[in-house]
Amino acid sequence: MTGADRIAIVGGGVAGLSTAMHLGRLGVGANVTLFEARHPAAGSSSRSVGDVGVLYEGADELAMRLEALAFFEQVAEEVGLRFVGGLRVVDDARHRERLERAVAAYSGQGIDARLLEPDELTRVVPDMRVDDLAAGLWADRAGHIDGALLCNAYLERAQAAGVTVVARAPVLDVTSGQRRRFRLVTARGEHEADVVVNAAGGWSRALGELLGAPAPIVSQRHQVCLARVPQGLAYPMPQFQDSFGYVDSGRGLYLRPESETTFIAGMHHNYVPGSPSEDPDAFSGAVDPDYVEVLAEALMERFPGLDEMGLSEGWTGLYPLSPDDHLLVGPYAGVPGVVAATGLGGAGIQTSYAAGRLAAEWIVRGEPSGLRDPARYLPDRPALAAVATGAS
Ligand SMILES: Cc1cc2nc3c(=O)[nH]c(=O)nc-3n(C[C@H](O)[C@H](O)[C@H](O)COP(=O)(O)OP(=O)(O)OC[C@H]3O[C@@H](n4cnc5c(N)ncnc54)[C@H](O)[C@@H]3O)c2cc1C
Structure with a gap:
């Protein structure tokens, strides 16, 4: 990009706001406008469980989480960071x-x-x-933060660096601009930009269509329940995840402490081929009664000693998943000016810090630093097309 280029970010969740903050840090904040359809943190980012940690073995996966944890520790009070330790168990x-x-x-x-x-x-x-069980991995640097507070931390730093944030401004259409490459038609007027960042989470597919830059994001609905143990526990419950293979099993039970007597529980799974994409504007916000039953059974199977645990409905939200379960971050080779910052899936609170940095560095420097293989996350990578079309 040149110093005069205008950058528009679409989406005010953790992905868009982190990108905005990092663009600010790279000195181009005054050139950046972020458009959010409702208000910052209106989407998945305020519906997360907020688990953050280091229970990953891939070099880049771990590097992204370590870099995020360093930031979360700097802003620990602002984002409500609480380290409780993490335990991931496996069965084979x-x-x-x-x-x-x-x-x-x-x-x-x-x-x-x-x-x-x-x-x-x-x-x-x-x-x-x-x-x-075959074994478990214990790590001390795991815990949780609040996704909405994280959005706010990114937002304040982005605005302090000169970024303009326009709320209640859904981007409704994108055409060619007169002075710049793109003209964004928003509910609050038109705006021209040289670079557009698709950070629209579960809405990324629709925005990608407007931009002519496909973002094959599947919006997968996830449900969370609150668990209560009236007397509390005599030991500190860590952030718990069942089975390293949860991605395959579809029953990746998780449980983490919220207070002395309250826990948050759910079942995590990643992209399931052929699973339907929810309408991000019309998915059910209520937890399904049969989900509460299945989750209660899974909890009792894993924690038979917690027979006084009571379960109540929590909330639902969307994972913006890519078909190969990896981020979509960076420019499109075939669509100049469009940059993706999406596909954060079920771990976007943790990965947003690095995802935003990568997107910002692709834009300003032409290549990001710090990871072994950032090209692995490019939005038009051949591997993604192969999964999306079912080719092996
Ligand atoms: C139940 C649940 C539990 C989770 N638990 C965890 C966890 O423990 N740890 C973790 O790391 N992650 C977790 N996640 C995942 C995490 O919440 C997401 O990965 C992350 O919030 C995605 O952020 P985003 O910015 O991509 O999307 P969003 O937060 O959805 O932001 C996208 C924004 O784009 C806006 N938008 C869309 N279209 C337009 C448009 N045309 N114009 C303008 N604005 C637009 C939307 O209004 C929205 O605010 C969880 C998610 C859920 C649902």
């Missing part, structure tokens, strides 16, 4: 190997990470069933 030898690789990857990174055998796991969570 193949996934145990992944945990071993993760422990090796953490060495020298300032993380206290250990592989725990089943009998050691019961010392961490005495109420847990372990006879069906």
Whole structure:
């Protein structure tokens, strides 16, 4: 880009706001306008469970989370950071190997990470069933933050660096501009820009169509419940995740403490081929009664000692998932001026810091730093097209 280029970001969730903050840090904040259809944090970013942590073994996955944690620690009070430790358990030898690789990857990174055998796991969570488990990974730097507060932290820093944020301004159409490449038609007037960032979360597919830059995002509805143990626990419950293979199993039980007696629970799964994409403007916000039952069963199976736990409905929200479960971040080779910052899926609170930095550096520097393979996340990568079309 040139110093005079105007940048429009569409979407005021963690992805768009982090991109705005990082563009500000790179010195071009005054050239940036962010358009948000409703208000900042109106989408998935205020519906997350907020888990953040380091239970990942891929080098870039870990690097992105470490860089985010460093920021979250700097703004700990602003974003409500609470480290509770993280425990991820697996039930077979193949996934145990992944945990071993993760422990090796953490060495020298300032993380206290250990592989725990089943009998050691019961010392961490005495109420847990372990006879069906192969191992667990414990790491100290895991906990949670508040997604809406994180949006606010990004927003304040972006605005301080000169970024203009326009709320209640849905982008309704995109045409060619007269002075600049794009003309964005919004509910609050028209705006010309040289670069447009698609940070529209679950709405990215629709925005991609307006931009002529496909964003094959599937909006997958996820449900969360509140669990209560009236007497509290005699030990600190960590952030818990069942099975490294949760992505495949579709029953990745998770549980994390909210207060002494309250926990947040759900079942995580990533992209399921052929699963329908929800309408982000019309999905059901109420938790399905049968989901509460299935979740209660899963909790009782894993934590038979917590038989006094009561479950109540929490909330629902959308994971903006890409078909290969990786971020869509960076420019399109075939559509000059369009940059993606989307596909943050079920881990966008954690990855938004790095995703925004990558998007901003692609725009300003032409290439991002800090990751081994940032091209892996480009929005028109061949691997993505292959998954989307079902080719092997
Ligand atoms: C139940 C649940 C639990 C989760 N738990 C976790 C967790 O524990 N840890 C974690 O890291 N992540 C978690 N996530 C995932 C995380 O919340 C998302 O990955 C992240 O919020 C996505 O952010 P985003 O900015 O891409 O999308 P959004 O936050 O949805 O932002 C997109 C914004 O774009 C705006 N927009 C759309 N179209 C237009 C348009 N045409 N013009 C202007 N504005 C537009 C929308 O109004 C919206 O505000 C969870 C998600 C859910 C639903």
